[in-house]
Amino acid sequence: MTVVIGFEGSANKIGIGIIRDGEVLSNPRRTYITPPGQGFMPSDTARHHRAVILTVLKEALEQAGLKPADIDCVAYTKGPGMGAPLVTVALVARTVAQLWGKPLLGVNHCIGHIEMGRLITKANNPTVLYVSGGNTQVIAYLERRYRIFGETIDIAVGNCLDRFARVIKISNDPSPGYNIEQMAKKGTRYVQLPYTVKGMDVSFSGILSFIEEAAHKMLASGQCTAEDLCFSLQETVFAMLVETTERAMAHCGSQEVLIVGGVGCNLRLQEMMGVMCKERGAKLFATDERFCIDNGAMIAQAGWEMFRTGQVTELEDSWITQRYRTDEVEVTWRD
Amino acid sequence: MGITSMATAIHPETGKLGFLLDVPFPSAREATIALRSLSPDREPRRGGINKHLSVSESTLSVRWSADEARILRVSVNSFLDHLSLIVETMDLFAPPVDL
Known part of the structure; x- marks a missing residue:
């Protein structure tokens, strides 16, 4: 069995999900909602994510009934998205990966959507x-x-x-x-x-x-x-x-x-x-x-596919990127 | 966490603004984790600012050099936000015993 935790926060949603071999164990999420007439700005969105991310992480583990030791890989959104929110989420992913002694894996957000859609709909x-x-x-x-x-x-x-x-x-x-x-x-x-x-x-x-x-x-x-x-x-x-x-x-x-x-x-x-x-x-x-709206499980699912084919991201290569096209990723997990 | 020392200076020849920060951690392990979590992302703005992180024993040291006070302030502020998030993460999610 392979258990992957996924961290997503490239826009105004912050979500952390845990996947075990195609099964969604938990997928809590929070949304930063602005007043009518206003959009969400990067620095305010990052502040929102910082304020709730550790609570969401706790929920993800509790709802899944798992301890950090049960997790095989920590996946996070590498891009594309807004810089400041992406960094916030990547920082926590990098830190827990090191604290728990688990490999890290940077995931393309768009690939996350595709793989989650394929998993859920078959x-x-x-x-x-x-x-x-x-x-x-x-x-x-x-x-x-x-x-x-x-x-x-x-x-x-x-x-x-x-x-x-x-x-x-x-x-x-x-x-x-x-x-x-x-x-x-x-x-x-x-x-x-x-x-x-x-x-x-x-x-x-x-x-x-x-x-x-x-x-x-x-x-x-x-x-x-x-x-x-x-x-x-x-x-x-x-x-x-x-x-x-x-x-x-x-x-x-x-x-x-x-x-x-x-x-x-x-x-x-x-x-x-x-x-x-x-x-x-x-x-x-x-x-x-x-599963349509940004969530953590989609990053976990794409991470699961990548991890199973031997991919990991070294810490020094784990920078976030605001631009990251869908076709830049080599799909190693499909024929 | 407390910050043990801070220093600001203006370089006499280049006129660049300097800023130094020392952050003590309980052990070298935490200091190194913080360093490795904070290092991958480069400064968003090209030019105008330089930031260097290093660890000596259980202290994380950061050295800034910037052209303008405004850019320096933005970078230091966001660094402190990032640092406090990492320290909070360690407090809540570090395993009780070393792995």
């Missing part, structure tokens, strides 16, 4: 749509790499949604995306927005600028409601994501889609992707907020 070789506040990528596995077939050329889809939420002061609790999703259900009128698919890539900054510019005028004049805007924004950006995912599937001859990342728990996105999959006779795999 998808075999899916085309992956990875959508979150910091990343938007269409990925397929080929010859020891998760290759990026399409991606955003500017901001992530989740960033577009989060920043729209700030414009019309939607609550960030539990997350702006969740609240947009609930409001969108009450939207009745579709407001035309730019549709920006560029080949295999997508762009969201223009859509955001458009809606930032138009929102207050349209709301003040009664042209549409905030709910209509939420609905229209979701329909537009999700259609773009479904289109590029479908093209990647056609290219790879894939019959499976896996949606991962925080935006992936949006049920409307899952529904739209499901319609496309049904038309193609393909299968859709998705997970719920426990």
Whole structure:
């Protein structure tokens, strides 16, 4: 048996999870929630993580019913993400790895999402749509790499949604995306927005600028409601994501889609992707907020796969990096 | 944990600001763990600041050299945040006996 503890804190969530051979033993998490209209800044987010990380670590061990001696490897997020929060989490991971005499393993955050999605859904070789506040990528596995077939050329889809939420002061609790999703259900009128698919890539900054510019005028004049805007924004950006995912599937001859990342728990996105999959006779795999949204277990799971193929990270090589592309990682654990 | 000595200075020729910090630990083992946890990440800003960490017996020593007081202050503040997190981690999660 191999037990891996995973530390994640690359954005506004801090999570620590423990995995034993594909079984999630514990996965506690805390979220740094800012007031409506405000985003999360790196130094404030790091302060939040510092304040709670040791409590979360205690919970992770207690819920798993394990002692440090039972752990085989300490995995942590090496990147990509915000520098200050990443350092905070890496410091604790490095320190406990040394205190407990365990090997350390730096994990790519995006790979964590993919491997957790594969573990939970049992998808075999899916085309992956990875959508979150910091990343938007269409990925397929080929010859020891998760290759990026399409991606955003500017901001992530989740960033577009989060920043729209700030414009019309939607609550960030539990997350702006969740609240947009609930409001969108009450939207009745579709407001035309730019549709920006560029080949295999997508762009969201223009859509955001458009809606930032138009929102207050349209709301003040009664042209549409905030709910209509939420609905229209979701329909537009999700259609773009479904289109590029479908093209990647056609290219790879894939019959499976896996949606991962925080935006992936949006049920409307899952529904739209499901319609496309049904038309193609393909299968859709998705997970719920426990595993879609950043969490520690996903880092533990990717770490487990890496550790089993003999990978470890020496302390002196354990620096964090804000930029770390999905296709930089050699996938040593798949054929 | 207490900090035993601090010193600031301005280099007479280069005009660079210097800052020294000595942090005592219960033993050389803890001091070395702290050193190895703190060392991997380089200073985020390129140029303008230099930080050197070393351990002698059970004392962790840090030596800064910076062009501007503002950059020095940011680096020292964040170092102290990191250090206190590591010390807290040791207090809560060190095994009762040496491995």
